[in-house]
Amino acid sequence: xxxAEAILLIISAAAAGAINAVAGGGTLxxxxxxxxxxxxxxxxxxxxxxxxxxxxxxxxxxxxxQLGTVRIWLRRFVPVSLLGGLLGAMxxxxxxxxxxxxxxxFLLLFATVxxxxxxxxxxxxxxxxxxxxxxxxxxxHVWIAVVFQFLVxxxxxxFGAGIGIxxxxxxxxxxxxxxxxxxxxxxxxxxxxxxVAATYFIFAGLISWPKAGVMTIGAVAGYxxxxxxxQRISQKRVRQIITAIGFTISAALFYRQFLR
Numbered sequence: 546x547x548x549a550e551a552i553l554l555i556i557s558a559a560a561a562g563a564i565n566a567v568a569g570g571g572t573l574x575x576x577x578x579x580x581x582x583x584x585x586x587x588x589x590x591x592x593x594x595x596x597x598x599x600x601x602x603x604x605x606x607x608x609x610x611q612l613g614t615v616r617i618w619l620r621r622f623v624p625v626s627l628l629g630g631l632l633g634a635m636x637x638x639x640x641x642x643x644x645x646x647x648x649x650x651f652l653l654l655f656a657t658v659x660x661x662x663x664x665x666x667x668x669x670x671x672x673x674x675x676x677x678x679x680x681x682x683x684x685x686h687v688w689i690a691v692v693f694q695f696l697v698x699x700x701x702x703x704f705g706a707g708i709g710i711x712x713x714x715x716x717x718x719x720x721x722x723x724x725x726x727x728x729x730x731x732x733x734x735x736x737x738x739x740x741v742a743a744t745y746f747i748f749a750g751l752i753s754w755p756k757a758g759v760m761t762i763g764a765v766a767g768y769x770x771x772x773x774x775x776q777r778i779s780q781k782r783v784r785q786i787i788t789a790i791g792f793t794i795s796a797a798l799f800y801r802q803f804l805r
Contacts, residue, residue, distance in 0.1 A: 565748075630698045724787075
């Protein structure tokens with residue numbers, strides 16, 4: 546690894562950490578950066594995962610004030626996140642990425658549209674808001690979100706780009722409205738998905754440790770500052786940023802998969 550490659554990886558990991566703290570999609574920065582640094586694709590995916598999971602500690606700390614509020618939801622989503630992340634990692638090592646990568650643009654575009662129109666989707670599906678706008682963990686549609694979270698976790702263990710937007714769309718669908726609390730919940734769940742996948746990748750011998758080490762430095766800083774400063778922006782502005790990231794990443798993926 547040259548000095549130029551090390552600087553590239555640190556900067557890309559910092560940018561990815563900041564993006565993941567606000568919405569998600571940071572893997573689409575770290576993965577190509579690792580490819581540019583002459584890393585095989587499967588090893589690049591695994592190395593990106595472990596670098597970002599170490600960096601997530603900065604994001605969790607940045608959202609520490611919201612963790613007490615979302616604790617009740619963690620009981621519903623943590624088990625399926627861990628199981629799904631493990632299954633996704635196993636799928637990556639057992640199969641190629643070609644078919645699944647072609648589904649990613651459609652999945653991410655759907656999630657972004659769902660996030661933008663979550664209110665209309667809720668009314669169309671007949672899911673009325675609970676008193677005060679706060680859903681109850683035992684509501685029928687919460688279990689739909691649990692199943693969806695499992696599928697997101699499988700995808701996250703397999704590749705992971707955009708899982709933050711998918712989770713935000715799901716959380717908004719069940720009636721959560723505070724974007725900062727949603728981001729806190731998304732950050733914890735995303736870190737658990739990456740953690741179990743990274744653990745599997747370590748035992749599978751897929752990690753480039755020198756590159757993972759330099760990327761962790763950038764990722765920790767990016768996650769912390771992204772989480773910290775996102776809470777100083779109005780919820781409306783954060784939602785606009787999330788929407789812009791979702792559509793931008795979707796367009797980039799469609800171009801990469803079908804037009805290039």
